[in-house]
Amino acid sequence: MNAGRVLRADLIIATLALLISGGATISSLYQTKVIANQLSSSVWPYLAITSSTTTGQSYALTVTNDGLGPALVGSATLSLDGHALKRYRDGEVLLGKGVPKGAGVASASFSSIGPTTVIRAGEDFQVTSLRGSIMKYAGDLGRRAQLAVCYCSLLGQCWTVKGQEPRVTVSDCASHAGIDY
Secondary structure, eight states, X not given: OOHHHHHHXXXXXXXXXXXXXXXXXXXHHHHHHHHHHHHHHHTOOOEXXXXXXXXXXXXXXXXXXXXXXXXXXXXXXXXXXXXXXXBOOSHHHHHOTTOOTTOOOSEEEEOOOSTTOEEOTTOEEEEEEEESGGGGGSOOHHHHEEEEEEEEOTTSOEEEEETTSOOEXXXXXXXXOXXXX
């Protein structure tokens, strides 16, 4: 036998072994990516913000997690007439300064939403609920009040939802200002 042919056969076998191992590596990386995507889709939260108003009677602002996994809230901002509210504790602050003395709130509830809030899959989180005669001074709070929530999945993927607008992917929620109660 010729020594050159044996060397070429060895070279061909080595080259084929490298190609096969390279293909196996690429296949393994692709399979890892597919599994990671499947895992992330199994824990995706999907927040929806709804407001309900009965003119002159009541107003409620609710965040619902329609996704498969918990939503880890990074920040939330409530705006009234385009101006972000930093503090609100009663209906008069939420509704503005045009409310006369004696206009009462039959019932009001305000829930804190921010960096420590976790909304489980299928859970409703009521941010604000107002009832009473004060509501006749509110106008259409459904149009005046706007809530924006930045939230993340368990795997660190983050989104922002603002009122009825579709959610937008963001890198993180650290830069968003929260609501102080």
